[in-house]
Amino acid sequence: MGSKTPLRLPVIDFSNQSLTPGTREWNTVRAQVHNALEEYGCFEALFTKVPSHIRKSIFQSIEELLDLPLQTKLKNVSRKPYRGYAGELPMMPLYESMGIDGANVYEQVQSLANTLWPQGNPSFCKTIQSFTEKVSELDQIIRRMILESLGLEEYLDEHLNSTDYLLRVMKYKAPQTNETKLGLPAHTDKNIVTILYQNQVDGLEVQTKDGKWINVKPSSDSFIALIGESLHAWTNGRLHSPIHKVMMNGNEARYSIGLYSAPKEGYIIKAPNEVVDEEHPLLFKPYEHAQFIAFCNSEAGQRGPFSLKTYCGVQDLTLST
Ligand SMILES: O=C(O)CCC(=O)C(=O)O
Numbered sequence: 001m002g003s004k005t006p007l008r009l010p011v012i013d014f015s016n017q018s019l020t021p022g023t024r025e026w027n028t029v030r031a032q033v034h035n036a037l038e039e040y041g042c043f044e045a046l047f048t049k050v051p052s053h054i055r056k057s058i059f060q061s062i063e064e065l066l067d068l069p070l071q072t073k074l075k076n077v078s079r080k081p082y083r084g085y086a087g088e089l090p091m092m093p094l095y096e097s098m099g100i101d102g103a104n105v106y107e108q109v110q111s112l113a114n115t116l117w118p119q120g121n122p123s124f125c126k127t128i129q130s131f132t133e134k135v136s137e138l139d140q141i142i143r144r145m146i147l148e149s150l151g152l153e154e155y156l157d158e159h160l161n162s163t164d165y166l167l168r169v170m171k172y173k174a175p176q177t178n179e180t181k182l183g184l185p186a187h188t189d190k191n192i193v194t195i196l197y198q199n200q201v202d203g204l205e206v207q208t209k210d211g212k213w214i215n216v217k218p219s220s221d222s223f224i225a226l227i228g229e230s231l232h233a234w235t236n237g238r239l240h241s242p243i244h245k246v247m248m249n250g251n252e253a254r255y256s257i258g259l260y261s262a263p264k265e266g267y268i269i270k271a272p273n274e275v276v277d278e279e280h281p282l283l284f285k286p287y288e289h290a291q292f293i294a295f296c297n298s299e300a301g302q303r304g305p306f307s308l309k310t311y312c313g314v315q316d317l318t319l320s321t
């Protein structure tokens with residue numbers, strides 16, 4: 001009977017003003033977060049703390065940024081992969097993106113703006129920083145809930161302090177056809193938590209554990225939260241890290257923004273003893289994130305969506321002969 005209803009991501013309401021740790025309301029939402037992340041690695045979050053003027057101006061800021069000449073955009077180079085400008089990629093002709101490293105820190109955004117605009121761009125900096133500040137609150141609520149629900153709250157400070165933020169703004173050109181075209185190939189994120197926000201053009205698809213694709217159709221108050229492979233590893237597989245992709249059709253460009261919490265350079269990701277036992281043997285050897293990202297950029301790292309398993313997965317001895 002239910003099989004005809006289109007699949008939908010769980011929707012979780014974070015808009016209650018009194019959502020504070022220790023309250024009954026908090027514990028209810030925390031249980032929903034835990035269940036959604038165990039099963040889908042992903043959910044739609046209703047979050048109303050980003051004022052509507054910022055939600056509107058963020059898309060103007062992205063357009064202003066990505067409308068700059070290619071030569072200017074290329075000035076945003078980063079020694080870290082995925083953190084600079086990416087565009088004109090033969091495998092992804094519709095896709096273009098710009099990374100804004102440390103987007104929660106005004107001076108860091110300002111330094112990028114000064115590289116791109118001769119006179120700087122204070123309104124751009126304000127919009128980016130305010131958006132990031134608000135969305136990072138959601139990231140921290142989610143991560144606190146995750147640690148509490150796994151009985152790992154004693155690691156909360158270490159966990160929150162061991163990450164930094166990257167904001168990436170993305171444009172997917174309209175393919176100008178009703179035929180569906182690839183925007184971004186299927187992948188898992190490699191970081192801790194990704195929070196996505198988009199304009200009114202859909203295109204994100206998330207795969208369920210049994211291989212079905214869910215078309216994500218968020219409202220203008222919704223953010224999509226996804227678990228990256230680093231959090232999958234740190235929780236010793238308790239949380240799923242979902243495969244997702246972007247498919248485009250029609251005549252309208254899609255703009256999206258991702259806030260990515262990621263382990264700081266040098267931090268070793270090692271699952272705490274509390275989540276390793278006979279029933280849950282260790283899945284990944286301890287690893288350093290930047291080295292893993294370098295591996296993901298190599299030929300061997302690009303062979304499948306779950307590069308972490310290839311990089312440092314512990315062999316399942318019960319399956320080997
Ligand atoms: O544009 C989107 O909605 C998805 C982007 C994405 O998956 C990524 O940046 O990792």
Ligand SMILES: [Fe+2]
Pocket residue numbers: 187188189194244
């Ligand atoms: Fe992604």
